[in-house]
Amino acid sequence: MIESAKSQCNFPLETSIPQASLESILCTQELQRRRSRPPDYEKENRALVALVSTLANSPGTILQTLAGTILEITESDSAGLSLLTRDDDGKRFYWPAIAGMWNPHVGGGTPRNFGPCGDVLDRNCTLLFTHFERRYPYLIPVMPPAEECLLVPFYVGGKAVGTIWAIMHSDRHKFDAEDERVMGSLGQFASSAYQAVVSIDDLKFQVAEREKAETELRKLTDGLETKVLVRTEELEQRNSQLAEARARLAEEKLALERSEAFLAEAQHLSSTGSFCWRPSTGEIRWSEQLYRIFEIEQGVPVTLELVGSRIHPEDISILNDMNERTRAAVSDFEYDYRLLMPDHSVKHVHALAHGSRDADGQLEYIGAVQDVTQRRASEEALARARSELAHVTRVMSLSTLTASIAHEVSQPLSGMVTNASTCLRMLSSDPPNVEGARETARRTIRDGNRASDVITRLRALLGKKDATIEVIDLNDAVREVIALSLSELQSNRVILRHQLASDLPPVAGDRVQLQQVILNLLRNASDAMNTVDDRPRELLITTERDEGDRARLSVKDAGVGLDPQSMDKLFEAFYTTKNDGMGIGLSVCRSIIEKHRGLIWATQNDGPGATFSFSLPCRTDTKVQ
Ligand SMILES: Nc1ncnc2c1ncn2[C@@H]1O[C@H](COP(=O)(O)OP(=O)(O)OP(=O)(O)O)[C@@H](O)[C@H]1O
Ligand SMILES: [Mg+2]
DSSP states (O other): OTGGGGGGOOOOGGGOOOOSOHHHHBOTTHHHHSOOOOOOHHHHHHHHHHHHHHHHHOGGGHHHHHHHHHHHHHTOSEEEEEEEOTTTTSOEEEEEEEEETTGGGTTOEEESSSSHHHHHHHHTSOEEEEOGGGTOGGGTTSSSOOSEEEEEEEEETTEEEEEEEEEESSSSSOOOHHHHHHHHHHHHHHHHHHHHHHHHHHHHHHHHHHHHHHHHHHHHHHHHHHHHHHHHHHHHHHHHHHHHHHHHHHHHHHHHHHHHHHHHHHHHHTTEEEEEEETTTTEEEEOHHHHHHHTOOTTOOOOHHHHHHHBOGGGHHHHHHHHHHHHHSOOOEEEEEEEEOTTSOEEEEEEEEEEEEOTTSOEEEEEEEEEOHHHHHHHHHHHHHHHHHHHHHHHHHHHHHHHHHHHHHHHHHHHHHHHHHHHHHHHHSSSOOHHHHHHHHHHHHHHHHHHHHHHHHHHHHHHOOSOOOEEEOHHHHHHHHHHHHHHHHHHTTEEEEEEEOTTOOOEEEOHHHHHHHHHHHHHHHHHHTTTOOSSOEEEEEEEEEETTTEEEEEEEEOSSOOOGGGGGGTTSTTOOOSTTOOSOHHHHHHHHHHHTTOEEEEEEOSSSSEEEEEEEEOOTTOOOO
16 A cells, blocks of 8 residues: 555656755744644544544555544645655655545655655654745646645654645645644654554565465465376376386296297207307307207207217218308308217207307307208108109009010010021031021021010119119110010000100119109000090100200100099099009109109190100209209
């Protein structure tokens, strides 16, 4: 309340220039000289009681009530209070309450150092002014002008803080000593009222400050609570994430343990051990299974020497080779070698490893070693069984030819007998026919050779079991098979033709096995034409140079042809459509051709019958598997 009026004290202070001397506007002595009216204590007491009750009941209006009381008791035209401003260290006076004619000027004021109130405070006594606007021109516009103004200072703790004043705007009434006395007593009340108002203001200020502080605090608390809530939520989230992560980790650990167990089991079942090897440090780590394969006690530190001590002396060069190669550069390696166990048994192992550099740039090999002893044994057994089978089927095929072969052999034999008898007869005639005998002896030798050739070929096909690789002219092989089968084919009324390429490159392989394939194909072709009576039973054998430096042989018949539904079964073992067939012929053919890295297939002819073909690589370095 007190502070709020300050902004209305808006005189242009710096332009105020004193127009008259202070003394010329003071007339304080007049108060003693004038005739004084008698004191009216009753009125004065009533007024003071009213003031005190206002102070108690409505302290906010006390200053205005005091101004009214001054007006009433001094019977003046205007009355009011001037208070030093508090916010700028008392540089001005302002008027918080005015009663009477100057009431509209509430909120106005005067400068502290240049004005009637300042004079009162400087002199520290009551002063009576007349026409103060003569010295203080900023008061000129304040209407109506003051004829006389009685100003009384009031104090708080011995220090003047303001003035109360009464103004006469005309000379209808002059202030006297009684006014001065009453004003003195009202000045004391003003001091109490001022203190009360200041305290109330302070209190209000403090309350406002406290409320402000409380609001801030509430905001802060709210903010804090929100933060705590957010943080709590974050922490809870984090906690649940952690719990999830922990659960996941536990699951992963379990899964890892399980997969480790699986791995160990898988290694055990597949007889495969794994290892990790760092050539730079010589560090070698083995899985349990690898210790078992090498038959070395679990956990014994592994060194290359230890590994070497188990390798078969004939294969030790492989270890040295591997050692050199892997140290030289990062590479992958794959080796097959044998282990010689302390009980002199031999194990076959297949090792492979992948080389890489670890995070420190160190060379590292991670690999696996599989004990393939059993597999090797079964492979060998299988190969033996296969060649046994091939042999048996060959014998079987040939046995069906036996009659015609016997015929072939018996022909030259009976020729030989006839020739020998003729020869004897010529020699025993007189004179002996030496020339004729020589000729018949030559024929005997020729027939002998013919029979011997057949026997040799037959023996070759019947007797041989193991594969031997040689360079073969397929055309020759075909001719030999034809020679053996010809009479059989002829007895089946088969018309055999052949177109053998003159530029056929040689192939590498086992002659007897390949002849067996040709023989099987010829027999099947002949069988397929058994029931054909409405057309010639033509059989055509062709050899030709095939794409990609290969040699191809085809056997084309005019038989019953192929059943499209069974095409994919033809080469399967035991597939047969014949009453006396075993369904072995074509499966033996396929295994032989595949061993020679070749292909075998069947196609339906455009006309009647089918064509069976195989093609083989021509390179002489081809190895039979
Ligand atoms: N040239 C062909 N024309 C038509 N069908 C054929 C021909 N060659 C083979 N087949 C069919 O393929 C089947 C399988 O032939 P494969 O040579 O494997 O056995 P098989 O001749 O029946 O008996 P075997 O074991 O005595 O040779 C034959 O039963 C036949 O049905
Ligand atoms: Mg057959």
